[in-house]
Amino acid sequence: MQSSAQGWGKAVAMPETASAGPRRAGPANLNAMAAQEIRRRVFSGQLRAGAKIDQEALADELGISKLPVREALITLDHEGVVEHIARRGAFVARMTRDDIRDHFRVFGVVSGLAAERAAKNLSPESLQAMHDLADRMESAVDRAEQERLNFEFHRRINYAADSRRLLSLLGILGKTVSHGFYEAHEDWPDKARADHRLILAALSARSAARARTLVEKHLADAGERAVALLEQQGFWDH
Structure with a gap:
């Protein structure tokens, strides 16, 4: 289950720059776009548990062929967001509150390992x-800017771990939640700022164990906020 954090998972990808130039929407990008849109609809309550996903209608709405939509549904099946039923099609899977919590806890464990390494590796x-970055996030008022700075904060920790394996795992965990998901919770900015200061203090003190513990809790708490937000949206209402 994102976000968004990472944000929930955007914390490992390199942000695009203006100098990179336009990119063609290749098959992999179209698959990812379709998967992210389906996640968004599921976690916003637009698609309810048990609902059948109309692949043709979704492809038409996104202006793409059915192939990337089918590929996206295979990916989401592996994530547990979608369930394929033989000869019937793809349906939104029934997820529990603990499914959401567990995703964030696992994400937190891996992120905590990265923070533990980063505490030893980060240069002055x-x-x-x-x-x-923390100062800028505290002064930012726009949610999109806050989220971008949050992304960059965690990205720096993750890359400082200097572990290709951890980055790979974080990339997988991070992209499986809708963009901007738990950040939409009303108290997220204040909570994130406070947590970032504690994490920074541990990193600055080279306290690897404390940095790991704080990051694990940071993501576990994000899971609780994600559950609360889904409850507000009636995600488990029938």
């Missing part, structure tokens, strides 16, 4: 850059 310059 990198730590100062993270303090600057």
Whole structure:
């Protein structure tokens, strides 16, 4: 289950830059776009548990062929968001509150390992850059800007772990929740700012164990906020 955090999972990808130039929407990008849109509809309550996903209608709405939609549904089946029923089609899976919590807890464990490594690896310059990011996030009022800074904060920790395997796992875990999902919870900005300061203090003190514990709790708490938000949206109402 995202976000968004990482944000829930955007914390490992390199952000695109203006100098990168336009990109063609290749098959992999179309698959990812379709998967993200289906996640968004599921976690916003637009698609309810047990609802059949109309692949043709979705492809038409997105302006793409049915192939990337089918590929996206296979990916979402592996994630537990969608369930394929033989000769009937793809349906939104029934997820429990603990399914959501468990995703964030696992995400937190892996993120905590990255923070533990980062506490040993971050240079003084990198730590100062993270303090600057925290300052900017505290002064930002736009949610999109807050989310972007949150993304960058966690990205720096994850890359400082200097572990290709951890980055790979974080990429998988992070992309499985709708963009901007738990960040939509009304108290997220204040909670994120406070947590970031504690995490920064542990990293600056080179306290690897504390950094790991704090990041694990940061993501576990995000899971509780995700559950609360889904409850507000009537995700489990029938």
